[in-house]
Amino acid sequence: MLWKRKKAEDPVSDDTWLIVGLGNPGAKYEATRHNVGQMALDVLAARIGGRFSSHRAGARVAEGRLRAGGPKLILAKSNGFMNTSGGPTSALAKYFAIPAERVIVLHDELDVPFDTVKLKQGGGHGGHNGLRDIAKALDTPGFLRVRIGIGRPPGQQDPADFVLKPFATSERSALPVLLEDAADAAESLVDEGLLAAQQRFHGRSAQ
Numbered sequence: 001m002l003w004k005r006k007k008a009e010d011p012v013s014d015d016t017w018l019i020v021g022l023g024n025p026g027a028k029y030e031a032t033r034h035n036v037g038q039m040a041l042d043v044l045a046a047r048i049g050g051r052f053s054s055h056r057a058g059a060r061v062a063e064g065r066l067r068a069g070g071p072k073l074i075l076a077k078s079n080g081f082m083n084t085s086g087g088p089t090s091a092l093a094k095y096f097a098i099p100a101e102r103v104i105v106l107h108d109e110l111d112v113p114f115d116t117v118k119l120k121q122g123g124g125h126g127g128h129n130g131l132r133d134i135a136k137a138l139d140t141p142g143f144l145r146v147r148i149g150i151g152r153p154p155g156q157q158d159p160a161d162f163v164l165k166p167f168a169t170s171e172r173s174a175l176p177v178l179l180e181d182a183a184d185a186a187e188s189l190v191d192e193g194l195l196a197a198q199q200r201f202h203g204r205s206a207q
């Protein structure tokens with residue numbers, strides 16, 4: 001189901017961004033590696049003073065600005081599971097009249113080392129069902145991604161099992177900094193653009 005964008009008295013301009021944190025619903029999953037995108041979105045929501053509330057697109061949404069007079073952020077968490085993230089993302093993008101190039105997805109990334117953040121626009125989904133579904137629903141893979149590194153599973157552990165487990169004890173002390181970095185990266189994409197944000201965060205991870 002589609003909804004019309006907001007009324008003219010609350011216009012959406014080109015400084016409005018949709019930022020989606022990926023994860024699965026419920027207490028069973030909230031502390032797992034697969035939900036790190038939603039964890040980072042919570043950090044961003046706290047920064048802008050946004051409070052999540054139910055939206056008819058099938059998501060919880062918080063709104064706010066980076067600073068007074070700054071870009072407006074629409075933060076969203078799907079109410080459904082990871083592999084159905086596309087429907088709510090597409091519905092919100094249509095409702096707020098936000099093009100794919102101003103959609104940012106925060107997500108876990110097996111191919112990036114833990115405690116590292118990488119940024120990209122477009123490309124494949126790498127087997128990530130959330131990215132796959134969003135690309136299909138938006139009819140383009142050209143949205144921005146904040147790839148939050150969780151690293152590869154040890155030994156022969158199945159990646160599907162690995163992402164659904166909580167972070168290891170040895171990782172938990174670094175997790176808050178990683179979440180702050182991911183929130184910083186999303187802000188940088190909005191304020192500085194992809195190239196400048198990549199230079200900032202990719203250079204940091206290489207140190």
